[in-house]
Amino acid sequence: MAEPRWLDEREMRAWSGFLAASALVNRRLDQQLKDDAGLSHPQYEILVRLAAAPGRELRMTELANGLINSKSGLTYQVTQMEKAGLVRRRSCPSDVRGVFAVLTDAGSAKLEEAAPGHVATVREVLVDVLTPAQLDALADGLGEVGRRLRGQGA
Amino acid sequence: MAEPRWLDEREMRAWSGFLAASALVNRRLDQQLKDDAGLSHPQYEILVRLAAAPGRELRMTELANGLINSKSGLTYQVTQMEKAGLVRRRSCPSDVRGVFAVLTDAGSAKLEEAAPGHVATVREVLVDVLTPAQLDALADGLGEVGRRLRGQGA
DNA sequence: AACCGGTGATTCAAATTCGAACAACCCGTG
DNA sequence: CACGGGTTGTTCGAATTTGAATCACCGGTT
Numbered sequence: 001m002a003e004p005r006w007l008d009e010r011e012m013r014a015w016s017g018f019l020a021a022s023a024l025v026n027r028r029l030d031q032q033l034k035d036d037a038g039l040s041h042p043q044y045e046i047l048v049r050l051a052a053a054p055g056r057e058l059r060m061t062e063l064a065n066g067l068i069n070s071k072s073g074l075t076y077q078v079t080q081m082e083k084a085g086l087v088r089r090r091s092c093p094s095d096v097r098g099v100f101a102v103l104t105d106a107g108s109a110k111l112e113e114a115a116p117g118h119v120a121t122v123r124e125v126l127v128d129v130l131t132p133a134q135l136d137a138l139a140d141g142l143g144e145v146g147r148r149l150r151g152q153g154a
Numbered sequence: 155m156a157e158p159r160w161l162d163e164r165e166m167r168a169w170s171g172f173l174a175a176s177a178l179v180n181r182r183l184d185q186q187l188k189d190d191a192g193l194s195h196p197q198y199e200i201l202v203r204l205a206a207a208p209g210r211e212l213r214m215t216e217l218a219n220g221l222i223n224s225k226s227g228l229t230y231q232v233t234q235m236e237k238a239g240l241v242r243r244r245s246c247p248s249d250v251r252g253v254f255a256v257l258t259d260a261g262s263a264k265l266e267e268a269a270p271g272h273v274a275t276v277r278e279v280l281v282d283v284l285t286p287a288q289l290d291a292l293a294d295g296l297g298e299v300g301r302r303l304r305g306q307g308a
Numbered sequence: 309a310a311c312c313g314g315t316g317a318t319t320c321a322a323a324t325t326c327g328a329a330c331a332a333c334c335c336g337t338g
Numbered sequence: 339c340a341c342g343g344g345t346t347g348t349t350c351g352a353a354t355t356t357g358a359a360t361c362a363c364c365g366g367t368t
Contacts, residue, residue, distance in 0.1 A: 005273075007281065010290065013297065015280065017292055018292055020296075021299045023222045025299065060318095064317095068177045071316085071317070072317090072319080072320095075317065080353095095364070097317065097364075098316065116158040119159075123159065126169065126172065131295070132164070134295035136164065141283070141284045141291070141292065145171075145178070145279060145284075146175045148283060149279060196324095224325075225326095225348090226327075227325055227326070229347065229348055230325080231324090234324095250332080251332065251346040251347065252333095
């Protein structure tokens with residue numbers, strides 16, 4: 001691996017743009033959610049996933065997959081959110097080891113409270129900045145990137 | 155803000171694709187760098203910036219700007235890297251408060267050792283997955299996203 | 309029924325992160 | 339020259355993340 005194919009200028013622009021945008025957008029969203037609703041970004045993601053799930057509940061492992069956090073990180077966050085009353089744990093009837101995270105009414109309310117500001121920020125920092133063509137390129141290109149990494153990682 | 159403009163399907167695909175790719179790519183790079191060279195991603199970034207800087211040195215504040223870390227995070231990382239012999243601190247002659255981080259020969263060697271594997275991974279997970287058109291869309295679109303966030307944040 | 313590889317979730321210690329507070333200093337102004 | 343606002347880098351404590359180790363359990367096999 002002494003002579004790798006370095007990145008040409010086009011590739012470099014795309015790569016550093018992606019890297020910078022990734023860091024900056026994440027930081028901005030974290031800050032906005034914390035200021036606006038007292039939620040961290042991982043916590044918001046958990047609320048969203050639970051709200052979209054059938055019965056408003058998901059197994060811990062399902063929640064950890066495809067999420068930013070590791071398994072232990074999820075355990076921590078769910079514990080915090082349980083203290084805050086946003087979610088509740090329910091043990092799985094068919095598998096004693098299994099644990100469901102269940103969205104509470106308070107959690108649902110918190111999500112509805114936080115969502116508008118969150119969406120507005122997403123528009124402001126990303127969606128409304130891009131042209132429709134760029135949106136499609138992002139969706140197609142980064143969609144494939146994500147798919148490959150999920151495939152490998154699993 | 156009771157009736158925000160929600161994301162339509164195209165926007166949603168782009169947004170969640172970006173979010174997922176962002177998290178997955180970062181995680182993968184962190185892991186690769188740590189396994190391959192014993193560096194964290196922030197540390198690698200520091201090496202790259204210093205290597206590109208005139209005299210192989212930069213002020214702490216310059217290094218902190220546009221980097222993933224906060225000021226205090228940078229102090230921490232530079233301290234770690236100084237222990238590892240990759241960088242060295244030098245006080246600024248014209249400003250007693252100022253501190254330069256200087257790349258050492260060992261740091262330079264570490265960067266040359268780590269770079270090929272890093273570039274290969276960047277190609278594998280992102281650059282080689284995208285079409286040239288998608289690369290340009292990323293560079294243009296996300297470049298603008300980064301520019302705006304830098305402008306606001308500063 | 310006892311065994312066994314694999315799974316689900318938690319616990320633990322260590323590393324890393326951030327923001328706020330801090331101390332020291334620069335510089336332009338009066 | 340003394341003053342005051344803004345900078346520079348570090349320190350501090352609290353929160354968060356990770357991976358490894360752990361415990362308990364499932365399901366199929368012997």
